[in-house]
Amino acid sequence: MSRPPNIVFIGKKPILTYLNATLTLLANEPTVTIKARGRSMVTAVDVSQMIVKRMSAMGYTVSGVRIFSERLESNDGKERNVSTIEVDVSKSQNAQ
Incomplete structure (x- = not known):
């Protein structure tokens, strides 16, 4: 399964890592x-x-925000709801 090229997945690295990746x-x-x-x-x-x-x-600009829950299986085999957020950042149309 390949991931789309325009998504930055946030994890436990320093915030500047994700800032640079997004930019x-x-x-x-x-x-x-x-x-x-x-x-x-x-x-x-x-x-x-x-x-x-x-x-x-x-x-x-922030062009969209989506929040939802996903059902995932944890390491102990139980299913859990995990909250998820997706934030779309775009260059505004009137920017130079």
């Missing part, structure tokens, strides 16, 4: 999706806000 993708893609589960959702929101607020001169 690199935004240089070539019109929209990048930042995706996270569970406790990593905070980092996904932080990355999107750092791009939108601190790089406002570049014209980036």
